[in-house]
Amino acid sequence: MSETLFIRLGSKAEDKIHWLIWSAAAKEIIASGELASADELSELTEKSQSRTTTVFVPGCDVALKSLTVPGNSSRAIRLAAPYMLEDDLAQDVDELFFAYHNLAKNDAGENCFVAGVAYHQLEQWQAWLAQANIFCRTMLPDVLAMPVAAEGYNAIGLGEQVIVRQGQWQGQTIDNNAWSIIATQWQRDHDDLTINNYSPLPEVEDGILALNEQAPELPMALLAKHASEQSFNLLQGEFQVKKAHSATLSTWLWVAGIAVFALCLQVAIKGGQLWQLNNQQAAVEQQIIETYKKAFPTTKRVRVNTIKPIVRQKLGDIMQSSGGDNFVSLLLKVEPAFAKVPELRPQTLKFDSKRNEIRIQALGQDYQSFERFKVELENAKLDVSQGSQSNQGDKVSGSFSIKG
Incomplete structure (x- = not known):
């Protein structure tokens, strides 16, 4: 399909929705318009049937963060990243869904590029589309569909907001009534900052904003032209859409x-x-x-609902230490053995970073459960040393030393 339907949703159901049909082959606008609210999305159902649909969502609802996480394992890095961001996020990490972008390490040494969005917000966007029978496989923060400026920031007004691209993995969507305050602060922080504007922007009361006017663009057309340059997609993991x-x-x-x-x-x-x-x-x-x-x-x-975030926080602390990556990698190899021998449960677990060794004190139903657990570990190519076992009532207690 050479034509794509682009839909820009709002944060709330009552927000206006902008849409545009773009022909990649002819590089022209086929049609465009505006809906009063999410309740009118069904008006786009027929238009979406024969076209690819890409959805933009407000950048103000998506936190773009880049950070340096110790370790070389992508899985371990993504496990630790959310808990390294806890102090920078307004919401609890358990309330957020995190999507990752495979960008190369930048000059600042940052190797993890993550977008955080509230679960309920992402579920709400998908619910609106489902109710209108609109199939969407790609969802993108609007700021990432803006072109990246060689110098300064790129900005364009869309409805009651201004969309600003500040860098490769940085941008903001700002309400018009907050634009003056934020833009003035930028000017104070960066004396030589220039904003390349593709449309008229709200006035700045406290200070003079250095604007570099570009050829005027229809906001949705500008986003549509550059969306293909961005390989990132919010719909990952449990939110990934397989097929229509x-x-x-x-x-x-x-x-x-x-x-x-x-x-x-x-x-x-x-x-x-x-x-x-x-x-x-x-x-x-x-x-x-x-x-x-x-x-x-x-x-x-202690309460049950607080144990999970506390344990994850301690895991995040471990990840930032020198042996954290080795610990998590080894723990991921040990975990399947516990799943296959459920009658054996760990009582204590210690990690010796110098020996790269996990020591486990476990409680099982019988001696055979210890043997089966050892066999599962050895099948996972782990070096296992089994300690002594003893009866504790109707249970058996024993220990293991495990190396990768």
Whole structure:
């Protein structure tokens, strides 16, 4: 398809939505317009059926961060990055979804380029599109669709906001009523800053802003022209869209949905099991709390919902130490063995960075569970030394020393 439908969503359902159909072959605008709110997105459904659809979202809802994370493993770096950003983000990291861009390390030594957006915001954008039956595989912060300036910043006005591209992985979408304050601060911080504007910008009251007027552009056209230069996509991981379904397949899915619903009604007779599951959950939560207190005996009060972020924070602290990357890499190799031998549970875990060795004190149902755990570790190409075992009531206690 040579034509692409570009849609720029708002932060809230009542915000205006801008759209444009762009022909890459002819390099021209086919059609463009504006919708009053997300409730009118269905007006674009037919236009999206025969075209690729790319969605822009406001840069004010996406935090673009670049940082230096120790280690060479991409997986370990991405595991640690969110918790290194906790002090720089307004929301708790557990409330944010993080998407990553594969950019080369820059001159500042930064090797991790991440975009953080609230889960509920990303889910809301996808819900609007789904309700309008618009299939979108690519979602991009509007600031990253702006061209990068050789010098200074590039800016253009769109509706009640100004979109500014400040660098390769830096930009802001600013409300018009806040533009004067932010632009004046830029001017104070950078004496020689020039803003290349592709449209008239709101006036700056406190200070003179150095503007370098460019040939006027329709905002959505400027974003459409340069969107193809950006390989980044917010829709990663759990939000990644696989493929669109044909109308025939959608019909069959609808029929299948009815069948699943009927099956669910039959399963509903087992609702009494929910009560048992709730009791089991309470018991598991209590076990989690007791295990946490054993690992961190100085803790006086703890809640289940705070354990996860605390443990992740401690993991982030480990990642910033010299042996952090080795620890996480080794831990990732050990974890599958616990999954395959669930009757054996760790009681304590220590990491010796000098020996690159994890020491585990575990509790199992019988001696055979220790043997099976050792076999799984050896199958994972790990060097395993098994310590002594002893009975503790109806359980067996033992230890392992594990090297990569």
